[in-house]
Amino acid sequence: MKVKAVILDLDNTLMDFGYLKANSIRAAITAMVESGMQVEEESAFEEIMQIYAEKGWEYQKVLDEFIIKHESRINWQYLAAGITHYRKTREAQLKPYPYVHSTLIRLIKDGVRLAVVSDAPAREAWLRLYQLNFHRLFDVVVTFDDTGKTKPCPEPFELALKKLDLESGDVIMVGDWPERDMVGAKKLGILSIFARYGDLFETVHSGADYEICRFDEILKIIRELETAHV
Numbered sequence: 001m002k003v004k005a006v007i008l009d010l011d012n013t014l015m016d017f018g019y020l021k022a023n024s025i026r027a028a029i030t031a032m033v034e035s036g037m038q039v040e041e042e043s044a045f046e047e048i049m050q051i052y053a054e055k056g057w058e059y060q061k062v063l064d065e066f067i068i069k070h071e072s073r074i075n076w077q078y079l080a081a082g083i084t085h086y087r088k089t090r091e092a093q094l095k096p097y098p099y100v101h102s103t104l105i106r107l108i109k110d111g112v113r114l115a116v117v118s119d120a121p122a123r124e125a126w127l128r129l130y131q132l133n134f135h136r137l138f139d140v141v142v143t144f145d146d147t148g149k150t151k152p153c154p155e156p157f158e159l160a161l162k163k164l165d166l167e168s169g170d171v172i173m174v175g176d177w178p179e180r181d182m183v184g185a186k187k188l189g190i191l192s193i194f195a196r197y198g199d200l201f202e203t204v205h206s207g208a209d210y211e212i213c214r215f216d217e218i219l220k221i222i223r224e225l226e227t228a229h230v
Helices: 017-034 041-055 062-071 076-093 100-109 122-131 154-164 178-187 217-227
Strands: 005-008 113-117 140-142 171-175 191-195 210-212
Touching (some): 017 041, 017 062, 017 076, 062 076, 100 113, 113 154, 122 140, 178 191
Parallel strands (some): 005 113, 191 210
16 A cells, blocks of 8 residues: 555644643643632532543633623633733643654655644644644645534545545545544544554554554654555
């Protein structure tokens, strides 16, 4: 198999989004408490994370909802404090996993094209790519706003293939969420690689064709695929 492109998930595949999210929320809570909000910080953290669990990681009104629940109305001072410190922490701590940047550059030098397929809204996905300084590395970026569908629906993968002008047998998919990334890839006959280092769910059986514990192991898998039938 000649690997012509690698399709990558964004959050928890290229960067530790779970860690970043948790730290940013804790910073927001501390700021709201310092501005006068009467809540216990650990309980507040658990409550906010539950809102995310119910409404998705990209839910933009989580602090609004939390404040209204506790204050019966929006308190703009608390909200401003929370948002400001959330953003400061997120921007300060946003960085790729080890070996990600060097591996992406190696793939590009080897003539392998790169694509992102993310369930994040376009605005958030592109902000992360720019903040990571990855925005020039990818030939194709597909977000939720491009299809209105999330993985494992086939549409995001199909659009990526269309933009790459490649067939499913020409690419591999790397992601951290088996039920979305692996299942979605397999629906189209795309070989899948499970990023175990980004797993948030203590997955036992990923259902992937391959698994990696660090990002640069992708290079070894590609070499194996390309020499298997030589």
